[in-house]
Amino acid sequence: MKYAIVGTGARHSMFRTAVTETHAQGNELVALCDVNSKRLALSAGKVKNQKGNGVATYHAAEFDRMIAEQRPDTVIVTTPDYLHDKYIVEALRAGCNVMTEKPMTINVEKLKAILDAQRETGKSVAVTFNYRYTPARTQLKDILMAGTIGEITAIDFRWYLDRVHGADYFRRWHRYKDKSGGLLVHKSTHHFDLLNWWTASFPVHVAANGKRDFYTPEMAIKLGLAGHGERCHECPVADRCDFRMDLEENDKLRELYLDAEDEDGYIRDKCVFAPDITIEDTMQVQVAYANGISCNYTLCAYSPWEGLEIKFHGTKGELTHRHVEVHGVFGGDRQRPVEDGITTELHLAGKAPEKLEVWEGSGDHGGADPIMLGYLFDPQGVEPDRYNRSSDQVAGAWSILTGIAANQAIATGERIHVGEMLKTAGIDLGVDFG
Ligand SMILES: NC(=O)c1ccc[n+]([C@@H]2O[C@H](COP(=O)([O-])OP(=O)(O)OC[C@H]3O[C@@H](n4cnc5c(N)ncnc54)[C@H](O)[C@@H]3O)[C@@H](O)[C@H]2O)c1
Incomplete structure (x- = not known):
């Protein structure tokens, strides 16, 4: 090929x-x-x-x-x-x-x-949703597919981006809604795709709140960074800023961005506290799915640690998964968890909670990327996928529709019916919204 x-x-x-x-x-x-x-x-x-x-x-x-x-x-x-x-x-x-x-x-x-x-x-x-391939997340799909917790009724899902990774969305094109769709599209497309895939359903109603509370000019002043520059490179307060990105120090960043910026003006290290940022850093979304499941979702982009927590409520019990990807950010330094970064617990009604042995893999994104690349570039060399992890334009569409509807909900203060939104746009995804 x-x-x-x-x-x-x-x-x-x-x-x-x-x-x-x-x-x-x-x-x-x-x-x-x-x-x-x-x-x-x-x-x-x-x-x-x-x-x-x-x-x-x-x-x-x-x-x-x-x-x-x-x-x-x-x-x-x-x-x-x-x-x-x-x-x-x-x-x-x-x-x-x-x-x-x-x-x-x-x-x-x-x-x-x-x-x-x-x-x-x-x-x-093909939309390359690598998160579906993270072994620990595939394991959740396996448990849910087996009906172990009965019918899923509701989900609590929280995703935390720390002050290193989270801040990076506020430096360049991601920070403009018209370039990235905001974090509810750019980042949460992964999370809403996981939800669609785990629940084997699609979003019908979406309500949301979103605001920018942390990456603001006011916060720079509170943090003692008054007089900061428009970018980290040559910023007068860079030496006391925990959010500094040093393009000179990192060879990869220097050659990819700093050495190339004279050609197209792509500045990689813009100040995360700039006034022209148009995306939110604090978002909460409520989703009602076609099969009756309801979900509360939170995305925070300035947490002191990085990872996710999800609880599936079911008619027979609960499935709880917690992944600590980064244990903490102290100053500008990240500390990785030493052990037990991922825990998955099954708690069936009437029984003691059981810590499950978590499926593991190695490679980027918790072992997801190498598995996904096998399915993409060597389809004959891998087993048929019983988890249906490959994603086409329809899965790609559903994964962004929750975030697009949430953006609309934030802008209007209304609860958005995804079917109506699609109808107005002239899009038919071949499903009945009831
Ligand atoms: N799945 C994941 O885990 C994951 C991780 C990182 C990035 N991404 C996605 O990958 C994509 C790229 O992200 P990135 O971090 O590499 O961004 P980047 O800014 O580093 O790279 C984008 C490249 O596109 C080029 N470009 C800009 N305008 C162009 C144009 N008109 N025509 C052709 N090329 C143009 C830029 O010069 C740059 O080289 C994004 O959609 C991002 O969401 C996914």
Whole structure:
């Protein structure tokens, strides 16, 4: 299979390595495409096992020419979120299949364009939801599929981003709602996808509150950071700021962003307390699912630790899962949990709570990425997936609809009916909202 990658920033290297190294058998990287020629050259220089003159590179304006000349079977989309639709639609209409990073896109207009193009071309869209493949999360699916806790009735789900990872969404394109959809789309697409997959259902009603309480100009003053610069590089108060990102110090960040910024003005280390940020850092959402399950969801982007807590309430008992990914942030330093980072407990009514042995894996995102890459790039070499973890454009759509509806709920103060929202946008996902 021949692949081209569009968007050669931080994330694309996972796909590049999979195609050219770990799953090189039967796969070939034919081209890379980006607006920034320095990032393009950096990526091309790292491609291993390339025949001839190396991998072809194209400026974003030459995307059509790239497809015409290189004829990739699949285009992998790893650009910022607000550009996914453009490349997904263009690739489909040029006769290619698509693999896209999450979120598939950020609003219903862009979603409609993707769904129309997929339907009219019959080509495939795969959304790379790596979180489904984290062994500990697959284990929850296994327990729920077996009906161990009976019918699921309600879910409490909380996701905490710490002051290192969480802060990073407030530095660059993610921090603008029109570029990322806000964290309820950009980040929560993973979490709402997990919920759709775990419950085998889809959202019908969504209510939400969202605000920005921490990454604000007022907070900079409270933290003694008055007089801060627009970015960390050369910021007058950087030496006393726990949120400083030092692009010079980290080779990867320097070559990917600092050394390339003169070309496109992409500033990687903007101040997290800037006044022009338009996304929330504190969000709470209530979702009612088509099969009757209700869910309370919280996302906080400035927690002192990082991880998640989820409790499934069922007619026979409870299933509780807690994952401490980062134990704490002290100053700017993170401390990883030494042991027992993940716990899963089954508590059936009338019985003592039971700590389960948690399924484990190794590799990025709790062991998820290597498993997912096997399914994506070596489908013949893996077992048929009894957990149905691969995601197409429909799963991609459902995963963003909760967040898009939540954004609308925050903006209007109303409870949003997802079916009505889809109808207004002219989208039919083939389900009955009752
Ligand atoms: N699944 C995960 O766990 C995970 C993790 C990280 C990122 N992501 C996703 O991967 C995507 C990329 O994120 P990233 O962190 O690599 O971002 P990034 O900003 O580091 O990289 C984006 C790249 O796209 C390029 N680009 C910008 N405009 C373009 C255009 N018009 N045409 C072509 N290329 C253009 C930029 O120059 C840059 O090289 C995002 O959608 C993000 O949500 C997913």
